[in-house]
Amino acid sequence: MDCRDVFRRISDYLDGDLDADLKRAIEAHACGCHHCEVIIDTTRMTIKLYCDGQSVILPIQVHHRLHAVLRSRCRDKLA
Ligand SMILES: [Zn+2]
Numbered sequence: 001m002d003c004r005d006v007f008r009r010i011s012d013y014l015d016g017d018l019d020a021d022l023k024r025a026i027e028a029h030a031c032g033c034h035h036c037e038v039i040i041d042t043t044r045m046t047i048k049l050y051c052d053g054q055s056v057i058l059p060i061q062v063h064h065r066l067h068a069v070l071r072s073r074c075r076d077k078l079a
Pocket residue numbers: 002003006029030033035036037
């Protein structure tokens with residue numbers, strides 16, 4: 001499990017769609033990786049705001065930009 005694996009599975013992880021082994025592997029990685037910890041927290045918070053029906057709704061462009069930034073940071077880190 002590395003940062004790219006976490007990033008690929010983050011939606012399933014937050015949706016609770018992963019099997020227990022994968023879930024544990026992501027949590028173990030995030031424990032030792034501040035980068036992934038932040039990504040998971042931020043994404044979870046975004047989903048929560050969205051699901052709570054608050055007036056804060058992330059426009060799709062922001063969503064895409066966030067992903068692009070995260071992706072390039074992941075690449076930098078792993079380069
Ligand atoms: Zn990581």
